[in-house]
Amino acid sequence: MERFLCDELLEEILRRLPPPSTFSSTTADVSLVSKRWLRLYRSSKSRLSLRFSPDNCKPHSLSSFFSQFPHLSFLSITLDGDDISTFSDLLLLAVASSFPKLRLLCLQPKPVPLFPMLSLSTSCPHLTSLFISLSRPFCFHWLVSFHSLKILGVHLTSVPGRFEQVVAASKGDFDCELKLETLVLSGVRRGDFGLDWLWRSCKRLKKLQLRCCRGIGDDTSVSSFAYCFKGLQEVELRICGSIVDEILSILAENCKSLSSLLVYDGGSREGLLQFFSQSCCDVRKLDLRLPLDLQDNHLLAVAENFRGLSSLRLHSCCLITGEGLKAIGVAMSNELEELALTNCDVVEREPWFLTSLVHNFRNLRKLDLSYNEKLADEAFVLMLPSCNCLRELKVRGCEELTNASVVSILKWCKMLQSIDIMKCRGIEPKDVELVVLNCLSLRQIHVEESKLSDVSKLWASTKFVEVIVDL
Known part of the structure; x- marks a missing residue:
């Protein structure tokens, strides 16, 4: 059969294969059929993840492999290893010369040198997403060469013994508008040079x-920070400590277009209340993980x-x-499409409030x-009659839910497309079978592999239900 398939047709078939799953190794096995299949399998791939170190890969072999x-x-x-600066240079140059169609490049976690970036920007003109690490001292003027770049992720780090303050001659002061x-x-720290221009x-x-940041740069950078807020729509502040209040204050004063805010572990009660009120x-969209700083008065301000x-x-x-959440329910009864109360004590203290809350x-x-x-x-069962529009349900780690909850889900949530019942101790393999067999709209299920019977696997495959398990 193989000899009747030309390279172009076989390559197109391989390109259309689904990603590897727990229960099907088809995609992984095709490369073992023959050298021809291996060659065409690699030629058909558009995505690739690799792990390199100077010990397991020599520079002269990189271009040959990439080709x-x-x-x-x-x-x-x-990138693995301690002293890889020279290897990083060669690796970036090999990437630049081998992948002219590259659109996304991620090199982590070691800092990369800036010298090969010019070659990368010239050889990969379609690059739209770049994720790298930089060591102090740093600057961002090299971004001018990347004319198509829309997404940039940078982790800032320090190299022991290296002088960190950028010299004045390298800072520059020319105006530029990046795309x-x-x-x-x-990793941004208070006092970091080089962010003002960015x-x-x-x-x-x-x-x-911003992730794990303790500042937004030096004094000049702080005064320039509001420049990028004019059209800002989404802000995420993850583990940013005391600077959260400062950023929220700048947002409230300078940003009128914000539509999504995420704050994990940072800020104060007063700073949050000021933002919500003013x-x-x-x-x-509002996504908050603030164990000791979020109270009912904050929810009342959000509702207002x-x-x-x-x-x-x-x-x-x-x-x-429940009173604070009730205010949300009354104010957003026709608007709210997504609600998450993850590991929130109110569900344990006032379990019956869920029925009236979801009803709104x-x-x-x-x-x-x-x-x-x-x-x-x-x-949980009393709440479900008000959930007949649900498309996605997550009850991961709800250990006391049992077959009664599964039956009720099947009765009331007819439009359910995705369900997460991972780590639900009371839900057994036979309950998983019920979900896969009887949930007509189901497209995805998260569950332990130990709870998947042969019947569940067969029907999931037959109904094209994606099964996601713990690895």
Whole structure:
């Protein structure tokens, strides 16, 4: 049969194969059929993840290996080893010369040198996404050469013994307008030089994500920070400590276009309340993990000021009560489409409030009650008649839910497309079979492999249900 398939046809077949799954090794096995299949399999790939170190790969072999993937557009490389600066130079140059169609490149976690970046920008003109690490001292003027770059992620790190302050001659002061729409920075410290130019140049920014940051640069950078807020639509602040209040204050004063805000572990009660009360933004999505800083008065301010909210996600918020959530329910009864109360004590303290709360949300499409370990069948089942519009349900880690909850889900949630029942101790393999067999709209299920019977696997395959298990 193989000899009747020309290279072009076989390559197209391989390109259309689904990604490898737990229960099918077809995609992985095709490369073992013959050398021809291996060659065509590699030629058909558009995505590739690799791990390199100077010990397991020699520079002269890089270009030869890369040449086997002519259609690659997404490349992720993990760099191992301690002293890899020279190897990183050669690796970047090999990438630049081998993948002219590259659209996304990720090199982590070791810092990469800036010298080969010019070659990368010239040889890969279609590069739209770049994720790298840089060591101090750093600058971002090299971004001018990347004319198609829309997404940039940079992790800033320090090299022991290296002088970190950038010299004045390298800072520059020319005006520039980058095409960046998404900027992800991690590791920024207070007093870092080199960010002032970046803030002033990101005039088209739509999404800003800061991770593990303790500052936004030196004094000049702080004064320029608001430059990138004009058209900003999404902000994510993950583990950014005390600077959260400062950023929220700047947002409230300078940003009118914000539609999505995520804050994990940072800020103060006063800073949050000020933003929720004074912001003029039409926030549509709010995602908060603030165990000790979020109270009912914050929810009341959200209900009063963000009446167009369509998604509310709360994680480990232990001080809110049913009264605060009731205010949300009354204010957003026709708008809210997604609600998450993950590991929130209110579900354990006031389990019956869920029934009245969910009843208010007439258009609820996604519900996440994960890791509420004490959520029992009685309260959960009473809530479900109001969930007949649900498309996605997550109850991961709800250990007390049993067959009664599964039966009720099947009765009331006829439109359910995705369900996560991972780590639900009370749900057994026979219950998983019920879900796969009787949930007519199901397209995805998250469950332990140990709870998947042969019947579940067969029907999941037959009905094209994606099964996601713990690895």
